[in-house]
Amino acid sequence: MIYKYIEKNKDNLIILFHGTGGDENSLITLASYIDDNASVLGIRGNVNEHGMNRYFKRIRPGVFDELNLLEETKKIKIFIDDFVNNHNYKLKNIIMIGYSNGANIIGSLLYLFGKISKGVCLMHLMIPLQNVTPKDLCNINILITSGISNQLVSGDETNKLFEIFKNNNGNIDITKYNNGHQISQKEIDDIKNWYINILN
Numbered sequence: 001m002i003y004k005y006i007e008k009n010k011d012n013l014i015i016l017f018h019g020t021g022g023d024e025n026s027l028i029t030l031a032s033y034i035d036d037n038a039s040v041l042g043i044r045g046n047v048n049e050h051g052m053n054r055y056f057k058r059i060r061p062g063v064f065d066e067l068n069l070l071e072e073t074k075k076i077k078i079f080i081d082d083f084v085n086n087h088n089y090k091l092k093n094i095i096m097i098g099y100s101n102g103a104n105i106i107g108s109l110l111y112l113f114g115k116i117s118k119g120v121c122l123m124h125l126m127i128p129l130q131n132v133t134p135k136d137l138c139n140i141n142i143l144i145t146s147g148i149s150n151q152l153v154s155g156d157e158t159n160k161l162f163e164i165f166k167n168n169n170g171n172i173d174i175t176k177y178n179n180g181h182q183i184s185q186k187e188i189d190d191i192k193n194w195y196i197n198i199l200n
Contacts, residue, residue: 001079002044004028012038012199013089015080015117017102018045021052027097030183034097034192041083045101046072055105064104066129073108077116092118095195099123099183110165115140119198121191124181126153127161137170141198144172145187147179 004024012035018026024042031040045055047068056072057065084094094117098106103125109116111128114135121143142165146158158174165172173194177184 001046001076003083004040004042006040007087008039009037010039010088012093012095013084013087014038014040015094015096016040016042017055017096017098017105018042018053019100019102020049020054022099022102023053027099027102030188030191031097033188034195038095039089043076043079045105046075054101056101056108062126064126064128069105069108069128070112073105073112076105077109077113080116091115093199095119095121095199097121097123097191098125100125100181104128107161110134110137110140110142110170119143119195121145121194123183123187123191124153125158125161127157127164134164134168137165137168140170141194142170142172143191143194144174145191146174146176147181147184148176149178149180153181 014031016027016031024044028042045053047054047057057068059065096106096117103122106120106122107125107128111132111134114137119141123145162174175190177187
């Protein structure tokens with residue numbers, strides 16, 4: 001995996017997953033705004049789609065290649081486990097933040113592996129896997145953010161995903177904004193407040 005690691009406070013680690021066309025640097029500024037004292041790990045997606053970095057292949061926009069998604073999810077889990085063990089981070093101090101395609105790969109990690117960190121923030125994600133029941137999500141904090149006028153992700157899909165995570169025991173919050181697929185400043189401020197609350 002290609003990644004960027006910024007070591008600061010060894011207690012807290014924010015792991016970042018970019019959107020389509022981004023890279024390991026895309027969300028660094030956002031992480032610094034949320035917690036300037038936390039260490040940061042930005043991971044670049046392994047898949048190249050017409051010059052754009054992604055975490056897994058898709059058949060067309062909105063339709064995932066689920067076999068590739070499963071394969072890439074397992075690869076990322078192995079990478080994160082090795083990284084966390086080698087740097088002596090504890091699960092209770094790790095927060096994952098993903099946007100769009102990056103949120104989808106975190107969603108897939110939740111489905112397949114359950115509690116992967118203290119909390120996850122999923123910005124503008126879709127349902128990652130259609131015929132897979134998520135693992136138990138007890139004691140993991142989940143924040144879903146979405147744009148009401150998002151042309152890529154319907155409100156119905158966001159609501160359905162909220163119910164899926166809730167029914168699998170996730171400690172889940174959802175916030176919606178009057179914007180589309182882009183990230184708003186209000187959204188970032190709310191993510192920061194959520195982050196502070198779950199680590200205290």
